[in-house]
Amino acid sequence: MKKWLAAASLALVPLVVVASEGGVHLDRAPNKLRDPEALQRGAQTFANYCLSCHGAVSMRYNRLQDLGLSEAQIKSNLMFASEKVGEPMRVAMAAADGKAWFGATPPDLSVIARARGADWLYTYLRTFYRDDSRPTGWNNLVFDKVGMPHVLWELQGQQVPVYETVKNHETGKEEQHLVSLKLEKPGLLTRVAEDGGFDQTDYDTRVADLVNYLVYMGEPAKVKREQIGYAVLLFLLFILVPISYFLKKEYWRDIH
Incomplete structure (x- = not known):
């Protein structure tokens, strides 16, 4: 069960403030396209947490040799849904199951970074928060009412929304506006900071590696x-x- 949940896709963590006009500030994604080790870690995270639900049919496993991985390493650590290293990175889940579980078939992620942008993905993966009104129990600051669950919640922990009461000048009524996220329960990659708060640097680094791999996958020859x-x-x-x-x-x- 954990495996297919881990399939959905992305999740991010720092406090992201909602702009007054309703937009969300996008955090700058670190650029590590020239760091083979970071790309290797991103590929591992993708295979472990995304590939159960999302495919990447434009990317073949043997292309990972360009990142310094041997064929044996690829087969041992990254291939869970294929048998030959020359095969595309196909999704392990049936399309019909994905539509039944999430309301829509999870998209292929081959060029998701080119479609959404690295900053959007980096912020998206770090801004999931608990929302009991949603079928999965999760919502997202960047993608409101998202159908995907927070597949990296064990690493990040659980965030909760922080609301602010704002008076609507047109109606004169008070409304609750989500202004930020607060980490309520720490995850495996969360450390306690010196001031007693939570340090999410390790989780942010893991997400940055994943996003950089998604960017690389969209254009390996860049x-x-x-x-x-x-x-x-x-x-x-x-x-x-x-x-x-x-x-x-x-x-x-x-x-x-």
Whole structure:
């Protein structure tokens, strides 16, 4: 049961304040696309907590070798729904079961980072909170009335909403507005800070690794393409431009 629940997707943790206009401030997601170890940890979190419900059919397991993982490591630690390392990262759950459990079939996450953005995912995964009015018992600050449960709750703990009473200038009535989230029960990755509060740095790091893997998965060749682009620019600037300049001087020498 824990496995399929762990399938849904993302969850985040720091206190995120709701803007006065109804929008939610998105926290900046750390960029670790050039950190193979962080991407490896993100891939492991994805396989353990997301892949039971969400697939990534545009990504093949053997592509993880680009992150420094051997074929044996991939088979031993990341492959739970496939047999061959060349297969796509397919979802372990049947689409009909997903629709019955969550009200809609969980989407494929191959390009979710390109569709939503890293900051949105980073904030989304850290802003789940308890809401007994929802079928799963969870809601989300970024995605109100989300159908997905908080699959990382054991790592983060349980957050509860903090409300503020605000007077509606149009109706004159007082309304309750959700302004922030408070960690009520710590999780496995929560530490007690020196001031007696909760330090969620470890959980934020785990989420950041997961988000970076989702970004990588949406465009695995991005880093290599950028490296090639920088090399081409350096070649043009320091080699081709000087050669062109001296050729120009040589061709026009007699005229001048």
